[in-house]
Structure formats: C-alpha cells, structure tokens
Amino acid sequence: MRRKIAAGNWKMNGLREALREVEGLHSANPNPDCEVIICPPATLIRSMVKTCDTMNINVGGQDCHENSSGAHTGDISAEMLADTGATHAILGHSERRDAYGESSTLVRAKTRAAWNAGLVAIVCVGETLEEREAANTLDIVGGQLAGSIPDAATAENLIVAYEPVWAIGTGKTPTLNDIGEVHDFIRMRLERRFGEGVGRSVRILYGGSMKPENAADIAAVSNVDGGLVGGASLKAPDFSRIVAAL
Numbered sequence: 001m002r003r004k005i006a007a008g009n010w011k012m013n014g015l016r017e018a019l020r021e022v023e024g025l026h027s028a029n030p031n032p033d034c035e036v037i038i039c040p041p042a043t044l045i046r047s048m049v050k051t052c053d054t055m056n057i058n059v060g061g062q063d064c065h066e067n068s069s070g071a072h073t074g075d076i077s078a079e080m081l082a083d084t085g086a087t088h089a090i091l092g093h094s095e096r097r098d099a100y101g102e103s104s105t106l107v108r109a110k111t112r113a114a115w116n117a118g119l120v121a122i123v124c125v126g127e128t129l130e131e132r133e134a135a136n137t138l139d140i141v142g143g144q145l146a147g148s149i150p151d152a153a154t155a156e157n158l159i160v161a162y163e164p165v166w167a168i169g170t171g172k173t174p175t176l177n178d179i180g181e182v183h184d185f186i187r188m189r190l191e192r193r194f195g196e197g198v199g200r201s202v203r204i205l206y207g208g209s210m211k212p213e214n215a216a217d218i219a220a221v222s223n224v225d226g227g228l229v230g231g232a233s234l235k236a237p238d239f240s241r242i243v244a245a246l
C-alpha cells in the first residue's frame, strides 16, 4: 500500500507573510492519510520547518547543488537543506532543465548529493508538447528516468514526479488514459531496474495543473500516488481541498 503524497512547489513565490497560508492549511483539516510536503523558496525553508513542526507536514527545497560545499556563489547544498530541517528536495524540475540547461546527468549527481545528506529526492521527468506530438513521450520519460536516478534508489529515498512540461502552469492536463499510460510505464521501468520490491513501492506523483476539481480523478488513475502541485499549492483552501481529495 503506497501512501498518497501532496507536494506543493511554491517556486519563486512567497514572502514571510505567506507562512500564514500553511497555518490555514492546518486549520482547514488536511487528510491524515495523505503525506504533505511543502517546498517553499529557500528564504522560507527554515521558518516553514518551524511552522510545520507540530503539523505533520514535511518541508523540502526546490533544488540543491551536486557538491556539498565550495565556491558556488548563489547555490545551496543538500547538506544545507538538511541542516535547516528540510527532508525533501525537488530535483530536475522542467523549469530548471529548461532555464538552466540541467541535464539528466546533472540531476543524477544532485540526487546522489541529496541522498548523501539524508534527503528524499523528488525527481521530475516529463515531455514537451513537441515530444508528445511526435509520439516520443515514453522515450523521453524513459531516458530521463534512466539518466536522472542513481542506482541506489529505494522506496524511502526516491519519489518520481511525472510532469508533462506543456501541462505545467497552463491549465491543460493530459487525459486520464494518457496519465495512466505514462505512470504504468514509469512503474514498469522502476520494477525492471530496481526489482519488484523497490519498483512497486516508489511513489509516482502526477504534476501539471492539478487543481481541487481534478485531483480526485487523477489520483484514482493506476500508479498515481499523489500530486506535485504548483499554482494551486499557494492558497491554503485550494491545497487543502487537493490534500483531502488525495
């Protein structure tokens, strides 16, 4: 039985007053059967950890450097994230693959760094619209999976997020059949590479315009173990409804 996850990716949004949204989430009765992770901007991680301390909500970063320290101006290491009390790190988000040219090889190194620091890696994969229209979705997702995940994956240190790039922040979502096809494929690849025990237990999240209105339908698709939620995670009432739906 894989426990569902609702992970909120705040991206570059949120000043200190946004911490009140999380307090609102608590009073809005989130689902105790669903694991909740919030990934705020780096400036809010420590405060968020303190705010979430008694709320059964985990906190994650949105990226980390592949090295543990050194001359990397502006970067944050996995050890630094862990030092704040964060437990997770989103890695290989399409916005980073696109805007910073992050390759799967680099994402793999970052994932290894996250694991060395004791963090759970949320590794993102997903195709662009052109790739989908050219019927290359499974090739792209398969290649990103193989390239981005190191060999030492376990059900405890890895979460995979399938995020079709064209669905992120656009209000568009794939059909439930299309989501199921990719999630089944990811499951098959995880089982093939890491063995049935690990492959069956790693949680696979869907991300891309998940909203209160579509979360329950998406979460009912085979091998969907929850959601990585961008825009709709910024407002407590919306995120609470997604948590409840999951």
Ligand code: PEP
Pocket (backbone or CB within 6 Å): 009, 163, 167, 168, 169, 170, 207, 208, 209, 210, 228, 229, 230, 231, 232
């Ligand atoms: C994301 O950025 O990971 C995401 C899924 O964004 P949105 O929910 O806004 O599409």
